[in-house]
Amino acid sequence: MSENAAPPVRIRPDVLAMPAYRQGATPTRPGFKLSSNENPFDPLPGVLEAVAQRALETNRYAPAAMPELRAALAGEFGVSLDHVHLAAGSVAILYQLVHAAAGPGDEYLYAWPSFEAYPSLGLASGATGVAVPLTAGAEHDLDAIAAAITERTRVILLCTPNNPTGPAIRRSDFDRFIAGVPSDTLVVLDEAYREFVDAPDAVRGEDVLRDHPNLVVLRTFSKAYGLAALRIGYGVGHPAILSSAASVGIPLSVTGVAESAALASLTPGARAVHAERIAEIVRRRDALAAGLRELGLAVPEAQGNFVWVPEGRDRGGVDSAQALAAAFAEAGTLVRPFAGHGVRVSVGEAESLPEVLRIVREFVVAV
Numbered sequence: 001m002s003e004n005a006a007p008p009v010r011i012r013p014d015v016l017a018m019p020a021y022r023q024g025a026t027p028t029r030p031g032f033k034l035s036s037n038e039n040p041f042d043p044l045p046g047v048l049e050a051v052a053q054r055a056l057e058t059n060r061y062a063p064a065a066m067p068e069l070r071a072a073l074a075g076e077f078g079v080s081l082d083h084v085h086l087a088a089g090s091v092a093i094l095y096q097l098v099h100a101a102a103g104p105g106d107e108y109l110y111a112w113p114s115f116e117a118y119p120s121l122g123l124a125s126g127a128t129g130v131a132v133p134l135t136a137g138a139e140h141d142l143d144a145i146a147a148a149i150t151e152r153t154r155v156i157l158l159c160t161p162n163n164p165t166g167p168a169i170r171r172s173d174f175d176r177f178i179a180g181v182p183s184d185t186l187v188v189l190d191e192a193y194r195e196f197v198d199a200p201d202a203v204r205g206e207d208v209l210r211d212h213p214n215l216v217v218l219r220t221f222s223k224a225y226g227l228a229a230l231r232i233g234y235g236v237g238h239p240a241i242l243s244s245a246a247s248v249g250i251p252l253s254v255t256g257v258a259e260s261a262a263l264a265s266l267t268p269g270a271r272a273v274h275a276e277r278i279a280e281i282v283r284r285r286d287a288l289a290a291g292l293r294e295l296g297l298a299v300p301e302a303q304g305n306f307v308w309v310p311e312g313r314d315r316g317g318v319d320s321a322q323a324l325a326a327a328f329a330e331a332g333t334l335v336r337p338f339a340g341h342g343v344r345v346s347v348g349e350a351e352s353l354p355e356v357l358r359i360v361r362e363f364v365v366a367v
Contacts, residue, residue, distance in 0.1 A: 018120050031332025032355060034346040037163065037193075037306050039226035041277050043261075047227075050264035054257045062256035069259050070234075072266050077206050077217075077236050085242035088253040090192055090218040090233030091117050094157070095124065096245035097216060097235070101154045101186045102127030108155035109148055111140045113341045115163050115190065124248075127154065136315070138165035138300040138308060142177040149181065156181065159190040161197055161303035164336065164344035168202035168303040175203075178212055186241065189217045192233075193304035195224035195278050196285070202303065205236070213238050221258075223305060224278055225265045232258040281305050285347045291357045295364055309360070310342040317342060318363065327363045331355070 007016075043051075070084040077083070087093045094117065102108050104126035110118040112131035119129050132148050135141045140158060149156070161168040174189075181187055189205050197204075205217030216237030221227040232254055235242060264270060289302045292309060298316025300308055309324065310317030318324050325337035333355060336344040345356055 012123075015123055018123060020120075022116070031334070032348050032352040033334055034328075034348050034352060034356070035334040035336045035344075036228075037223060037304065037344075037346045038228050038348075039223060039277070039281075039305070040348045040352075041226060043226055044265070044270055044273055046267065046270055047261050047264045050260040051230075051257055054260035057256060060256070061252060062254060062259050066254065066259050069263055072263065073219075073234055073236070077209060079209070079236065082239040083236055083242070085235045085237075085245055086254050086259075087233060087235070087245075087249060088231040088258075089222060090190065090220040090235065091115075092231075092249065092253065093216075093218055093233060093235040093245060094118075094188065094190065095121055096249045097186060097188055097241070098122055098127060098155050099125045099248040100241075100244040105152065106154045107150065107152045108157065109145055109153060110157040111145065111159065111162065113164060113338050114157075114159045115192075118157055118159075121157075128152075134162070134165065137167065138162070138310065139167040140169055140173075142169070142173055146177060146180050149185070153182075153185055155186045155188060157188050157190060159192075160203060161193050163193065163304060164306065164338060165308045165342070166300050166302040166304055166306065168197050168199050168301075170199075170201045171203040171207070172201070173203075174208065178208075178215070181214070183214055185214060187212065187215050189215060191218060192220045193223055194219060195274075196282055196305050197303045198282060199301070199303055209236060214241075216241055221262050221265060225262070225274060227258065227261050227265065230255070230258040230261050232262050281347050284350060284353060288345070288347060288353050288356060291353070292360060295357070295361055297360070297364075305347045307345050307347070308342055309345065311338075311340060324360070324363055328359055331359050333359065 070081050073084045074081045098108050098121040106127045107130050108127055109130050111134055122129050132145045191205050209217055216235050218235050220233035285302050289299045289307045292299045297309055311321040321337040321343045324343050325335050328335045
């Protein structure tokens with residue numbers, strides 16, 4: 001179907017004007033898929049067993065409200081079960097929260113570039129997204145975000161570490177920022193890549209949640225736990241906020257298979273293996289960032305499972321993000337370009353690291 005085809009029915013102009021979220025493509029020839037921040041490791045045997053067992057019951061809905069899983073997650077934050085909300089990925093909760101809190105005439109704020117779904121979050125409710133540029137160091141400009149708050153602001157989205165650029169928000173900066181946010185304005189700490197963060201000064205949702213009733217922390221099983229295809233994430237926050245999010249969510253969107261996989265991922269044995277895998281991904285990330293910097297690129301601090309190559313010689317980057325992505329594609333490897341901003345490269349298989357550095361080195365030399 002052509003993306004430019006005119007719809008045969010009346011569609012809202014603001015919806016037609018908003019580009020749809022684009023999932024990272026899959027290579028069509030031998031190469032590496034480094035465009036979607038996926039976990040490169042195979043699913044754990046225990047997870048596969050849980051999925052297979054639960055698949056025998058696909059004629060039944062999952063248990064109402066999934067109390068076992070919510071209780072396990074609540075324990076991680078030291079809160080009661082009603083402080084945890086599940087959905088088909090943390091991105092689903094982002095949509096729910098903006099829909100629940102912001103309507104026509106209202107605004108929600110986010111840094112940019114950041115998670116590509118942010119601009120479209122307000123379409124369903126009629127809210128307006130306000131993008132605040134990152135700093136020159138590819139970090140959240142919290143002072144600029146604070147200055148953008150008005151009486152129309154209902155939600156503030158903070159992605160840490162920031163996807164696609166990599167830096168995490170420092171705890172001291174977060175504390176100073178949220179102290180100036182109106183207490184009736186929802187703040188969302190989007191921590192989809194929290195498990196990969198090793199910066200000691202980074203803000204961590206579990207450390208600040210209790211102090212701020214207007215704060216919701218989001219996490220996912222897609223990245224560190226490798227359950228991207230099963231779509232399950234969660235939010236932790238005030239029960240009344242999460243209840244409002246659930247009211248605008250799609251019922252029964254989290255499957256029993258996803259629940260079983262998540263529970264299997266939280267067993268002590270699975271946690272130990274995941275910790276080893278996360279540590280290895282972090283080692284690869286740091287090695288890849290260091291290698292790119294040796295090529296003369298100003299790669300920002302990387303705290304997720306990806307690294308960022310900026311666009312623009314004045315920013316220590318390449319001349320064209322699209323051209324660099326095309327060079328990767330020509331070699332059979334896919335990355336994620338952000339036109340006018342840079343290129344995000346996911347941390348993949350160990351064998352992908354020298355290939356990434358080779359492609360970038362040849363691209364930089366050719367230019």
